[in-house]
Amino acid sequence: MSDTTSPKMPVANSFNIGAFITKHATLVALFGLIAFNMAFTNHFLSMQTLNVNLTQVATIVIVGVGMTLVIATGGIDLSVGSMMAISGAIAPLIFLGTAVKISEIHLAVAVGMIVAVVAAGAFGWFNGWLITRFRIQPIIATLVLFIAGRGIAQVSTNGNLQPFKLAQFQWIGLGRWFGIPVQVVIMVALVAIAAWILRRSLFGRQILAIGGNENAARLSGIPVARVKRWVYCISGLCSGIAGLVVIAINSSSDANLVGLGMELDAIAAVAVGGTLLSGGRATVTGTLIGALIIQLVRYTLLANGVNDDVAKLVKAALIVLAVWLQRHGRS
């Protein structure tokens, strides 16, 4: 599934360890961290450690998948956290019967989830529309929803916390399939689909072509505006799903808190994963690995008694390192 498998290239036969490390820096770092923990962290090798880490990283990766595609076109989406809040506000409004009454609870949950995710997707589409119709820079255009989105979520719930205890819904954050947390399954599925799209499909090529050289892409007949709108829409859909996972874990929806700071976590995962922030080169599996590295570094520090504030510093240093490596790798 790795999208870094290199095609046949007539390079020297001898295995160059330096080149391998530079090329697969993120993977090497991940295994290094795991090896370190196996040696120094007590009880590291357990199903529980694995589940704790994967569960914590799942929402970041789900949002990161959409973010990777957006960044691949040379854009950025700051509104992901707000779109999570919107999705997280809408779903309970429906399945708790605040907004509409649906007597059959399974149907209510299904409608609630679908409407919530579609709404987030629609807001994502709106981002894309602002960017392509008025040629607004993505960072500014998505700032609009970054600010307004959380307001929309607040207003739609009248600022109320929506607590619930509803197994029919909360499986998405608390349930397990064959012992694997459901959100982890969703995460893996989304990563697989997106990696495949990026590699095999017309849409994937179009995304990378736009990020690589937008003028050339347009002059080659690529429908730049349409592709971009879809990409931002997908980012919205991913955020919508992540929003549902978060409120399911919390057993409540707080428009103030759902997805707070998510844009930065997702962008960090994308950057550490090796996707070029200027667009044109992207790896979804890299984003997964990037998120795992950030998570594991934090876990390692906390498990070995380092303060969480210090862990944040280390996270920042990681991002700097990743960007530096990108620069270095290009020259």
Add this chain to the structure above:
Amino acid sequence: MEPAHNSAQGNLLSMQNISKAFAGIPALSSASLDVGHAEVHALIGQNGAGKSTLIKILTGYVSRDSGDVRFDGADFLARSPQDAQAKGISTIYQEINLVPYRSITENICLGRESRRYGLLDWKAMHEEARHLMARFNIDIDVRKPLLSFNTATQQMVAIARAIGFKAKLVIMDEPTSSLDEREVAVLFDVIRQLKQSGISVIFVSHKLDELYQVCDRVTIMRDGRTVKTSAMKSISKIELVASMLGRDISQVSKHATAFGDRKGQIGDVLLQAQGLKAGHKVQDVSLNVRKGEIVGLAGLLGAGRTETVRLIFGADRLHKGSLTLDNKPFAPAEPIDAIMQGIGFSSEDRKLEGIIPDMSVAENMTLALMPQLTKMGIVDEEQQRLIVEKFITRLGVKCSGPQQRIRELSGGNQQKVLLARWLAMNPKLLVLDEPTRGIDVGAKAEIQTIVKELADQGLAVLMISSELEEVIEGSDRVFVLRDGHNVAEFVGKEINEGDVMAAMAHGASEKNGSSEEKRT
């Protein structure tokens, strides 16, 4: 050492036995270059000959693996471009790297601002900028932002900046590629002035005619080595080309371009443009292209050639006028509309509008064809591979394979890939904007041959070229644009350098006006 004594003997710059390898692949093997005091020295060679690497070593962008450099009587090592500049070597690049939104003064003085009482001394700086520009007989408001001036003026600013830094050696990397002929003449005057004031120039260019006008000596490079250094006046154009290509003189064709004689039949009118107007650049342009015909579009820089063909391709919006294709109305709103009708467009700017640098040769080549290679959203990679391999062979693209990144290819090979991007979709009309700009002599001839063969097979070609000989020898018909109007049309034997140049400079003469009437 006394300056006078210094200039009497020895060279200003002496680079000996310079070698450099990138990732084990040698770019330079024992190359050398000597530039005298107050000398204009041409540096030529095909793409990949090692010119740029040699210059990058001199200007501190890359370090040399071995070899000696002496400059101005001392050992020389530039640690960075800034370091090279401080030591007296300035570079003027093809793409001018100045700050577009700042004034001319700021651009000239950037990095060495005059200060008084800790504040910027604007008066002194403006005065200095005005003084430097006046040396080139350019009298302009130095307070205005750089981007309000044309390319030629911007280049003068870059040169003025170099002189302001007390450069002893100015390197000009294809300085004329974005200038029209009048502007080139002004640039050459400036170069002669630099020479008179004791400054040496290294002049890199693909245009051989220019070298004879302005250079004293020439160094020719091939495959990372210095092949020959000679006084300009004792070497013929054919010898230059032969040395660059590493061939015998007898093997080089006597034709300056590779178009040669046309064999194909010219058919009915395919594209007809009537009264096109858009913005200031295109005022009123009418032209047509027939099947199997190569139509050249001549004109000075800013005459509206590129802007006109962009309208035909749907890249820019048409304000007035109409287009017909195969006698049917045609109004492309986006490039995709033109592509669907079988029109291909190769832009003049390979880097900014052509290649997708991080993508492979294969993906770049099939970019326009991609929707046709896709079933249910999935790209048929087998079919893609077959097409790509076919065109790599047919056009002789030199690459390690379809998966090599296009950025790693030479300019000429990139251009072939871009040509294949359009040929792969089997177009009716191919619009080529500067198809051979900035690529080496060999690739240029190959591309010209390909274009001619395609036209022989019935393809209609609309070609813009700033190289007069390419337009004149390559076209069956030539339209001349001037200030956004088409001012003359020449057919077949009527096409000659004198008349075309006259039309470019002055508009239609009496004779041309009448021949145009006859046709309509």
